[in-house]
Amino acid sequence: MSERKDWELYEIFVRARGGLDHKHVGSVHAAGAEMALEHARDLYTRRLEGVSIWVVRSADIVASDPTDSDPFFEPARDKIYRHPTFYNIPDEVETL
Amino acid sequence: MYTQGLLTPSPKSPAAVEDAELLARFQARIDREEKIEPKDWMPDQYRQTLVRQISQHAHSEIVGMLPEGNWIGRAPTLLRKSILIAKVQDEGGHGAYLYSAAETLGVSRAELIDQLLSGRAKYSSIFNYPTPTWADIGAIGWLVDGAAIMNQIPLCRCSYGPYARAMVRVCKEESFHQRQGYDIMLQLARGTPAQRQMAQDAFNRWWWPSLMMFGPSDGASQHTALSVRWKIKRFTNDELRQKFVDFTVPQAHFLGLTVPDPLLHLDESTGHYRFGDIDWSEFQAVLAGNGPCNRERLAARRAAHEDGRWVREAALAYADKLTSRTRSVA
Amino acid sequence: MIAEPRALAADKTALFEYVLRLADTSLVLAQRLGAWVGHAPAIEEDLGLANTALDLLGQARLLLAYAGEIEGAGRNEDVLAFLREEGEFRNIALAEQPNGDFADTIVRQFLIDAYQVELYDRLQGSVDTQLAAIAAKAVKETRYHLRYSRGWVVRLGDGTSESHARMQGAIDRLWKYTAELVTADELDSRLHAAGVAPDHEAVVTAWRTRAREAFSEATLDMPAGASYAWFGKQGRHTESLGQLLAEMQYLYRGHPGAAW
Numbered sequence: 001m002s003e004r005k006d007w008e009l010y011e012i013f014v015r016a017r018g019g020l021d022h023k024h025v026g027s028v029h030a031a032g033a034e035m036a037l038e039h040a041r042d043l044y045t046r047r048l049e050g051v052s053i054w055v056v057r058s059a060d061i062v063a064s065d066p067t068d069s070d071p072f073f074e075p076a077r078d079k080i081y082r083h084p085t086f087y088n089i090p091d092e093v094e095t096l
Numbered sequence: 097m098y099t100q101g102l103l104t105p106s107p108k109s110p111a112a113v114e115d116a117e118l119l120a121r122f123q124a125r126i127d128r129e130e131k132i133e134p135k136d137w138m139p140d141q142y143r144q145t146l147v148r149q150i151s152q153h154a155h156s157e158i159v160g161m162l163p164e165g166n167w168i169g170r171a172p173t174l175l176r177k178s179i180l181i182a183k184v185q186d187e188g189g190h191g192a193y194l195y196s197a198a199e200t201l202g203v204s205r206a207e208l209i210d211q212l213l214s215g216r217a218k219y220s221s222i223f224n225y226p227t228p229t230w231a232d233i234g235a236i237g238w239l240v241d242g243a244a245i246m247n248q249i250p251l252c253r254c255s256y257g258p259y260a261r262a263m264v265r266v267c268k269e270e271s272f273h274q275r276q277g278y279d280i281m282l283q284l285a286r287g288t289p290a291q292r293q294m295a296q297d298a299f300n301r302w303w304w305p306s307l308m309m310f311g312p313s314d315g316a317s318q319h320t321a322l323s324v325r326w327k328i329k330r331f332t333n334d335e336l337r338q339k340f341v342d343f344t345v346p347q348a349h350f351l352g353l354t355v356p357d358p359l360l361h362l363d364e365s366t367g368h369y370r371f372g373d374i375d376w377s378e379f380q381a382v383l384a385g386n387g388p389c390n391r392e393r394l395a396a397r398r399a400a401h402e403d404g405r406w407v408r409e410a411a412l413a414y415a416d417k418l419t420s421r422t423r424s425v426a
Numbered sequence: 427m428i429a430e431p432r433a434l435a436a437d438k439t440a441l442f443e444y445v446l447r448l449a450d451t452s453l454v455l456a457q458r459l460g461a462w463v464g465h466a467p468a469i470e471e472d473l474g475l476a477n478t479a480l481d482l483l484g485q486a487r488l489l490l491a492y493a494g495e496i497e498g499a500g501r502n503e504d505v506l507a508f509l510r511e512e513g514e515f516r517n518i519a520l521a522e523q524p525n526g527d528f529a530d531t532i533v534r535q536f537l538i539d540a541y542q543v544e545l546y547d548r549l550q551g552s553v554d555t556q557l558a559a560i561a562a563k564a565v566k567e568t569r570y571h572l573r574y575s576r577g578w579v580v581r582l583g584d585g586t587s588e589s590h591a592r593m594q595g596a597i598d599r600l601w602k603y604t605a606e607l608v609t610a611d612e613l614d615s616r617l618h619a620a621g622v623a624p625d626h627e628a629v630v631t632a633w634r635t636r637a638r639e640a641f642s643e644a645t646l647d648m649p650a651g652a653s654y655a656w657f658g659k660q661g662r663h664t665e666s667l668g669q670l671l672a673e674m675q676y677l678y679r680g681h682p683g684a685a686w
Binding site for chain 2: 453457463464465466468470476477480484503528580581584588676678685686
């Protein structure tokens with residue numbers, strides 16, 4: 001019953017309207033990128049959800065590994081001096 | 097649409113001794129309401145439960161296209177025809193969102209579809225009932241989608257991220273489904289005697305199966321405890337069923353319909369409607385494959401799959417040709 | 427608004443007939459496509475075919491409402507859709523041909539999409555402002571339909587030997603129904619002269635080019651001529667239309683006067 005192979009999996013990113021980033025919304029199966037665009041359009045923008053679509057082969061996405069998340073992300077945690085709220089500026093000093 | 101209560105035990109629970117520490121950390125994340133994402137560590141049984149539930153849910157959406165699709169050709173106005181096509185199309189879309197969520201757990205859609213077509217996977221039994229009249233389209237939207245929403249809203253907060261996000265999308269679209277169903281019933285209820293009769297007849301046929309959609313009573317359901325602990329499920333079958341009855345009975349009265357349950361009454365002390373016993377032997381029979389349309393539904397899905405095989409293969413062959421042509425040019 | 431005086435004062439019946447040709451072709455094709463929903467080769471194609479069906483139904487509703495307005499006899503879109511008999515339908519006979527397999531559906535769709543794109547594109551310049559406005563909306567939708575169907579023509583034509591054979595078979599079967607597409611009749615000419623309809627020859631030439639290019643890319647042969655000419659647009663239909671209408675109209679006709 002099962003087929004030689006399935007249509008390839010594509011990840012779909014949709015820009016909801018001008019000025020916003022493309023956002024991941026899900027995936028579709030398609031034979032080729034053009035078809036993936038059409039499938040994404042039919043599946044993810046039936047209710048005016050988008051003005052632009054990106055499709056990327058799922059196999060081409062390189063993701064960070066959750067088991068690496070400590071070395072990846074923890075080092076940013078203690079650099080509180082990067083944030084503006086770290087600094088106490090006297091109230092008299094304006095527009096800073 | 098939906099699948100609660102369909103969960104059947106996994107073939108065999110691989111009682112592999114999961115690392116106790118990992119398991120504790122996993123449970124702690126769940127308890128903190130953190131979402132689990134595809135590449136995160138998760139217990140095998142969590143993964144299996146999700147694959148089963150999400151794929152059953154997806155299958156239900158896909159099979160669910162058939163009973164309503166049956167009326168696209170005969171919808172009584174052009175507007176109703178448009179609404180119905182959009183609605184049935186949404187069911188297909190929901191199936192696609194859900195297969196997509198299931199695939200993040202490491203199973204392919206082809207495998208899942210294979211499980212459906214070979215009869216190894218379940219789908220919601222509700223779609224094994226026939227749609228002999230137009231009023232069935234109203235009743236399905238109102239009752240079946242209504243019950244589905246009741247089940248699905250808590251799933252938007254499910255602990256597994258991709259499933260929760262798919263459900264957010266599904267729920268947004270589902271309330272259109274319920275309202276268009278009720279709108280059909282309203283028109284019929286305000287219509288000719290023949291139309292009112294059609295509405296009551298459909299209501300009689302869909303009422304009990306809709307209550308069964310919530311699955312066996314809590315005592316009889318095998319999966320509730322673990323699913324609740326893992327926040328895959330947040331309410332019990334009986335809680336949701338009661339809520340559905342409380343919401344739906346006044347809507348039926350508004351339509352002037354009689355609920356086909358002589359024992360139904362409002363319990364003044366609790367504010368809840370008490371209803372008669374559900375015939376679980378019917379539920380079990382339909383689940384076991386002996387409902388009015390089980391064979392027809394699967395046969396229709398198999399035919400679509402088989403008839404479409406040459407199309408899918410040709411598309412692949414063409415994509416391969418394109419790739420090799422691009423390569424040879426470069 | 428009906429454009430007076432050049433277009434229509436002359437001949438409301440002619441305009442009514444012409445609008446019905448456009449309306450019925452979209453309606454009948456949408457009815458056919460609706461039958462695919464739930465049965466397509468892949469879920470994504472269920473969605474794609476449904477989207478096309480919805481666009482076509484939307485066009486049909488606008489056009490039928492306009493036809494009813496022109497006629498001025500109180501017939502709304504539903505009365506026109508559900509209470510006319512086959513001889514009163516003005517769709518091209520190609521639209522009513524059965525779905526067959528996916529190749530038949532795609533070939534039928536492509537031939538009509540390519541035609542409608544050229545027609546609606548030019549119809550935007552019609553002196554009939556209502557028709558021009560409907561065409562402006564329809565042409566956007568139809569360009570997408572064409573992208574979809576043309577994509578499949580090429581994919582299936584140049585896919586496997588089986589898909590190629592099925593596509594060529596579908597083209598050869600359906601080609602005779604293009605005769606009425608390429609032939610302007612007296613009504614087409616009259617409305618063109620009135621500035622309502624576009625130059626039929628220009629539409630046909632552009633359509634032919636689109637078909638030739640797509641078939642060539644798809645490694646498919648384009649037949650030379652038609653063996654027989656149906657004229658659905660004049661109400662001469664194949665047997666399929668009656669069956670289609672029997673299904674489509676049954677419920678509406680079964681409850682005269684009922685609201686739904």
